[in-house]
């Protein structure tokens with residue numbers, strides 16, 4: 001079946017439908033990961049976005065019940081060069097096409113993703129529409145222009161958990177799959193704020209020895225402090241951090257009281273809570289092959305990333321130093337407080353998908369909590 005992708009600036013791409021049919025809108029971004037499309041599909045940070053995979057063949061490892069980063073697909077559309085229905089993987093239980101259909105996600109294949117990516121890189125990420133029902137370019141572009149810009153959208157408070165819960169599952173291994181970690185091995189009590197948290201972050205925290213209680217985005221700081229945690233964790237999540245004023249006020253109450261570690265949206269919210277500012281990048285960074293330098297050790301790590309916003313480190317010079325730097329575009333990849341046990345990173349040390357170079361950051365959080373116990 002025919003499908004069309006139209007961008008708000010008028011550029012049209014014709015392709016073929018896969019996954020669910022119908023019409024869908026969102027901000028079109030590109031992801032440069034060569035594998036791990038299932039983790040991309042289930043990453044809550046993609047809410048409101050349509051993801052273009054730059055890797056050319058997608059679908060060949062199918063879908064398995066284990067490589068999920070949340071229980072839902074949050075992205076609003078999936079754009080690929082060549083979809084492969086014939087999958088092969090020892091864990092796979094269904095095809096990508098069936099998975100997208102089951103979850104109501106509209107996909108489009110046969111797109112010149114190189115041309116699309118170059119266009120987004122030159123003109124910037126922008127809103128778009130995929131349709132299998134309307135093929136009139138003018139009407140499609142009009143609809144793409146009518147949807148709100150990602151800047152200014154608080155999407156995280158819409159994807160957070162409803163109630164606090166406890167998490168005890170550790171990192172996957174070939175022999176045992178996902179282990180349940182014994183309570184006696186979990187020495188550090190962590191309250192993890194869920195702004196759309198990826199499950200592998202929780203698994204990394206548990207495997208690093210953390211006893212994790214996940215709480216909703218607006219869970220009062222006072223109640224979290226009553227739990228007497230050793231540290232506070234701030235998660236990734238979708239949308240713009242700036243409109244999340246209630247959450248930012250809440251985070252301020254932990255500063256100077258507890259060690260804090262933030263990832264991605266959590267890093268941006270922390271920057272705002274410390275008095276800094278965030279900006280929207282032209283097209284952001286989405287992929288699992290992005291080089292970053294840890295400014296403390298000057299070691300380079302290859303990282304997983306998924307963000308469209310960034311912290312302006314100059315706005316934070318009163319409190320923080322640059323912790324990590326993106327070596328491709330020199331954007332702020334992390335910050336460390338000059339006096340307090342607080343640090344955060346823009347990239348994803350939990351990978352999923354991606355290399356494990358940055359796993360050491362969970363150990364760094366544990367060391368901070370040990371020092372300030």
Ligand SMILES: NC(=O)CC[C@H](N)C(=O)O
Pocket residue numbers: 045235236237238239240241263264265266306307308309310
């Ligand atoms: N992965 C994330 O946490 C993304 C953070 C934020 N939504 C951004 O796009 O920059």
